[in-house]
Each structure stands twice: as structure tokens, then as C-alpha cells.
Amino acid sequence: MGRFWTVITHLHTIAGPVTMLLYPLYASVIALESTSKLDDEQWLAYWILYSILTLVEMLLQPVLEWIPIWYDVKLLLVAWLVLPQTRGAAFIYDRFVREKIKKYGFGDQHQPQPHQNRTSTSGKGKNKFVDFVTHKKVS
Secondary structure, three states, X not given: OHHHHHHHHHHHHHHHHHHHHHHHHHHHHHHHHOOOHHHHHHHHHHHHHXXXXXXXXXXXXXXXXXXXXXXXXXXXXXXXXXXXXXXXXHHHHHHHHHHHHHHHOHHHOOOOOOOOOOOOOOOOHHHHHHHHHHOOOOO
16 A cells, blocks of 8 residues: 555656646647637636746745645646636636736737837837837847
8 A cells, every 4th residue: 555655646746747837838839839829828828827826826835835735726726727628727817817907907008010110109108118128129
């Protein structure tokens, strides 16, 4: 029985990186190479949510250390986000994150057209910042 638990423990240990990083990385590359926009949205939403989860986890680490099942709960949550059958990442993004982005005005920037001068701004502070960050030198 001891070897069985050893194998289970090792599988549990590698399940996190495989579920949270390796499979999403592979699926993201496949999504980039496909012509469908649906899978691009799913994986971009996943990486946004995974980043938010990681940041929250870093901030709450002292509290989460005292919750013995936190790793298992996180693994189940990320599995739900990752599975193509559930499309959990796209669901959470559409349902909650998109509303916050629209509420605080992050999603209303326009993409500059190729014929526009990239250094010109429309006079709004956030657009000036976006233009500054995305400015590319033209030679």
C-alpha cells in the first residue's frame, strides 16, 4: 500500500504544473495556429485569469498557507478553466471580467490605423499613455 500512496503523491505533485502550465501552453500554441477565433478567446482569457489568480495567491499567501486543501481547490478550479468542454475561462471572463473592463473604461481604446501617426493622441490621458507604451520608432 505504501508504493501506491507514493505514486498517487507524485501524480498529485505533477498534476498542477501539467494542468496549469503545460497543457494551456500547448493549447495556446495550437490556438494561435488555427483560424478559429473562439479558441484564441478561450486561451487568452485563461492566461488573464491565471495571472489574476497567481497575483491574488501571492498577496494572500500567509492566509492560504493555513488552508490545507487550497492546492486541491486551485487545481480543480484551474482544471475547470482549462477543459475545452467547459470553456470555464471564457465563461468567467465574459461573465465577470469584461463587465469590470467596460465599467472602468479599459476596453474603449481604439486600435490605430496603419495610416495614422502613432504619436498623435486624441487628448485623453489614458490614450496618451497607451500611445506612449505602444509607440514604435519609424526609421
